[in-house]
Amino acid sequence: MTTSAMTPPDRHATGLLTKPDEFLQLITPSGERRHDSELDRWVEDVDLDALRALHLDMSVVRRLDTEATALQRQGELGLWPPLAGQEAAQIGSARALRDDDFAFTSYREHAVAWVRGVGPADLLRVWRGAAASGWNPFEHGMAVPQIIIGAQALHATGWAMGAKWEGSDAAAVAYFGDGATSEGDVNEALVFAASFDAPVVFLCQNNQWAISEPVGLQSRQPLARRADGFGIPGIRVDGNDVLAVMATTRMALDRARRGEGPTFIEAVTYRMGPHTTADDPKRYRGEEELASWRERDPIARVRALLEASGADVEALEREAAERADRMAAELRAAITSIADPEPLSVFDHVYAEPHAHLERQREHYTRYLDQFEGGAR
Amino acid sequence: MTTSAMTPPDRHATGLLTKPDEFLQLITPSGERRHDSELDRWVEDVDLDALRALHLDMSVVRRLDTEATALQRQGELGLWPPLAGQEAAQIGSARALRDDDFAFTSYREHAVAWVRGVGPADLLRVWRGAAASGWNPFEHGMAVPQIIIGAQALHATGWAMGAKWEGSDAAAVAYFGDGATSEGDVNEALVFAASFDAPVVFLCQNNQWAISEPVGLQSRQPLARRADGFGIPGIRVDGNDVLAVMATTRMALDRARRGEGPTFIEAVTYRMGPHTTADDPKRYRGEEELASWRERDPIARVRALLEASGADVEALEREAAERADRMAAELRAAITSIADPEPLSVFDHVYAEPHAHLERQREHYTRYLDQFEGGAR
Amino acid sequence: MTALTLGGALNAGLRRSLAGDDRVVLLGEDIGTLGGVFRITDGLKAEFGAHRVVDTPLSEAGIIGTAVGLAYRGYRPVVEIQFDGFIYPGFDQIVAQVAKLHYRSRGNVRMPITIRVPFGGGIGAAEHHSESPEAYFAHTAGLRVVACSDAADAYVMIQQAIASDDPVLFFEPKRRYHVKGEVDESASLADAKPLGVASVVASGTDVTLVTYGALVQTARDAAIAAQDDGVSIEVIDLRSLSPMDLTTVASSVRRTGRLVIAHEAGQQVGLGAEIAASITERCFEFLEAAPVRVTGHDIPYPPAKLERHHLPDLDRILDGVDRALGRPNSLSGVEA
Amino acid sequence: MTALTLGGALNAGLRRSLAGDDRVVLLGEDIGTLGGVFRITDGLKAEFGAHRVVDTPLSEAGIIGTAVGLAYRGYRPVVEIQFDGFIYPGFDQIVAQVAKLHYRSRGNVRMPITIRVPFGGGIGAAEHHSESPEAYFAHTAGLRVVACSDAADAYVMIQQAIASDDPVLFFEPKRRYHVKGEVDESASLADAKPLGVASVVASGTDVTLVTYGALVQTARDAAIAAQDDGVSIEVIDLRSLSPMDLTTVASSVRRTGRLVIAHEAGQQVGLGAEIAASITERCFEFLEAAPVRVTGHDIPYPPAKLERHHLPDLDRILDGVDRALGRPNSLSGVEA
Ligand SMILES: Cc1ncc(C[n+]2csc(CCOP(=O)(O)OP(=O)(O)O)c2C)c(N)n1
Ligand SMILES: Cc1ncc(C[n+]2csc(CCOP(=O)(O)OP(=O)(O)O)c2C)c(N)n1
């Protein structure tokens, strides 16, 4: 019995990280601070001010979401996938990132983009149908959002492999949903990440639904367990608890930076709104379910904790409302600032270098447009 | 906490089946019978005669493999992927199947085909390059072998879903290698099998290598652990122990028939020969490794056990040699019986129903051939 | 006759196939409880049960791969791919398995799998939701590829596809899902036009205009518009993309001497190339001008606000017709 | 000048790219310790280390998808797909990511990924080992597609592909890996023929014969054989399949008036269709006969003993030439 496959490594060596069946929580739904000997140290710097900032973040992105949804209803946007309910999962994890880390997300991570400094116009551009993407990924350390379910998990893994080969201690974070865990790409990303000890954090927002499909159709057990099978520590955290999400993400990032490889975090949360503005969730889920999740609201519990800690919550909420109002105004202003694209820009950026066939096609189409008033311009 | 995802099911409910880190064995490399309170009952009917039959099976397929390799060297076959070393994994599992079960294999499972009653000519046809496949799957309960790594895992799962929907208690077995576990298809098969409680047994022959890549590149831990992450029991068994493989396969099949869903078996074995006759394993692995596995030979240990049990092993070996000689002669006869295909048969079976374009192409090619002596016939 | 939308006709056709053969099963993402994002399978799970209309995990390779296994078991799986741009994760199972298993098994294993794909643009959607991937499949031996264009055809063709013992890629023009047409729900499939045959949907004498899917309506509109200009266009709805009914196209071109092909997919190595090449082979002596292709550009599908600058529309088709006729057009005077 | 096999030239070209730019990394199955099943990467892992020449887990989507991530990080990944028929599990990552990310990111993210694919048949191999999937990629906007045909080109083109800021599907004619040719290893890339340009590899006056990959040699042989018959064939090695250098082809056809295209891939919606259609568009007045396609049949790649009845060979190409010239041929008297 000489081959390595004969001797399973000690699966319990990573301590906390190997308990996917636990459900980590630092703030209860009613706002009590629970203490956890292993998690606490990752957020010991989070004082009242920091907590207040997280509350502000979440309040603002919730408003951002409401406003964008309204803009869609008013015909200003073609589509919007609301994040409502997932503020803690996104803010808690994104606030754990360093500038030189890189986030690879799906389409719903508006709060991550917000944290990464993406401005209102850049956030809305795509959803208005005015552009193929919103921002320069290298300016924000955040990739172009991904619509093909799960594909970005491999991109994050490749990026992380590269960072490691360079000796950098930067890490990648791959955001994806519960549904995505069924796609080959996500599983292959786990294979590659494990094999190459890639500094990547898989952040799965289990929001209970993939459009109309409940998470139970994708997996018969907690998704954090999936990682274990690939030799990757899986953590199950209350995704509506911004502090617990931040703590686990920091812990996982730290692990990545120390060269210890990937971690999988299942942030258990809930999509409060429709899948997108085109979806009608009444067709597949009931009001009671929604109501039970409303009691686990990610913002309300932080407010309660702040209140219990003696913070002036009214001032806090006033500030949040002001900031949110400003954001809403910015969004509306941004919409009008997004110019409709030039007709001939359809041909831009297909290739980085000249492509004879496409140039000819562009030229022909220019002539075609020139027949009409205004022409190609 | 009302949703089901909040309450992990009891992962220990399946008893034996949830211990992927154990390495199940009933016959040691030196031929001692080890007893196992849970496994034994699955092979209590395997008396001396039955063991003798398993020995015979393995001896004959080993010879089959040697002969086919020789036929390739002599130019009679285009290619041959030897199974040497994996006789126990294949015979032990295939002999556990019922006639109405269905095996979905890769390219190396000649012993499974042999057990399923596939004759010599049908076995060699493909490797001679004379046909796209060897046998009618429905006559043998065994699909056309699969070259695309891992694809058959999904086919087995789909077949099993269908069987279950019909109320049948037949089961499917998916055979694949260690390398295959990295492909999306295999992981997606685990997702579907778990979600639909499909009566399928995943039989992974971990033969330590995927061409030149050691299993450690595909997974940093035992492959049986993979299943656990999908909520599927994973069993790790000595794949060179025909009795243990048979016991675990029977147990898994029984579970499937009872409606309890899929099981993943990692049969730890070794590919003694090259990946195929086109491969040169000296480029990537050493003689010592090979030598250490020779000591774990699947046939030698059964012989030793039979001898210790008082069987007339010389008679046994004589019989095996005779049977193998006969098989070898049959193989050689079969080769000459395989007719070269008719030129126009390239067009056969592309479609089940007439396809205007292809018929025209066939007609044109017929005319083309007719220009030459002998024509299209 | 009933007035049904194209989507409603598909729903009715699926219902009839499910009712008529209990080996027919539907598989896909969100097709059960939700009835599909386009509601094409609306009500079918309630009517036939969760083992006939199956919500699957989110994995296209998984859906197609398990459909292959179901076909092995004797089922006739009907798969829904949610949007055109999501078919690629299942590409290997389609090209290497679905397309090849009948050949590989020397006719022993049939793959009567229907893969339904809402395709094409014009609905202002996000990326990956407006693609036209039909050329990939028409280039793949072993597959049949069809595209319906109206309710009556949709109703019949979906049933024919399911009844076919070959795998069929079934393309549905999603932007026409809501267009109504008269459907004869009582008609027998035996009397229907076979799946592989094209339809001349408007007769004409000056130029033959071939298209399929959503552009059939646009082509008909173009033919009407051209009449004012004294140009008579014969419009052919190809219906089947593999095999293509080149006999119908060729006999039209032999009369008109001119051919325009329109599709939303990119031009390079698209269906238009095949039709142009095949018809040139068959009708070289009859052609009075080179066949003209009016297609989407060879670009990734653009953002919604630009799609009207990508998709062939009535004006671009008429410009192509002018080119075929040697009338003044956008490329007049441009060296070929 | 050094005499190298085509495979050896690729190895030398890869070595030079690895040495010249430390952002170049090679990824693939069995490419490290083994040096690839065709030994194209032989010795490179030993020379450049396991982080530059990376044996990956067995997953094509994984390889391409991580290459995308590496490109995001600034690398220039060179991926080996072991055999043509194994590219399909990676198809989604190629078509939906590699091809589209530069467009999607509005030019911010470059995808300088080279995907090496040993392609084509004629080596008596098992299923999936002899395919010609180039049409799928030539139809995909955002990709460049090239095919080399001899050692000299292989050496230069692989370096150009790696140096390109666009993704390149790089097709290698596996049955010519062992054919030797003279290679100038000291030549600078700057002086080399650009990647997108075709080569006239034999001059002729009667008919233009366009092909690429392994069939270039067959076409040259055909041109020599035809001389005895008094037929002068101009042979063009297309080299680039997207974009195609139609200028070179058209200028030849304007002289010869006749065009034959040969490829191993199936005919329906293949490269031949595009070349025929494009050249008909550009040279309609010059064509004296319809362009002729000599291609593999529209069948799954057949078993080894039948491949000679699938692949275009010298005789089939000459039969096509006869057709183009209106000389007696297999289809003489057959109604088109
Ligand atoms: C490959 C692919 N298949 C299907 C879709 C259609 N689709 C869009 S979102 C979605 C559900 C995703 O669910 P999940 O991963 O849980 O993410 P969530 O939307 O809940 O954030 C589906 C099926 C897609 N975008 N990509
Ligand atoms: C999709 C795909 N990729 C690559 C290959 C080439 N290939 C053939 S066998 C093999 C290794 C398979 O290893 P494993 O799964 O362990 O099976 P084993 O050969 O050891 O039985 C590879 C990479 C293939 N056949 N299919």
Ligand SMILES: [Mg+2]
């Ligand atoms: Mg979800």
Ligand SMILES: [Mg+2]
């Ligand atoms: Mg192996």
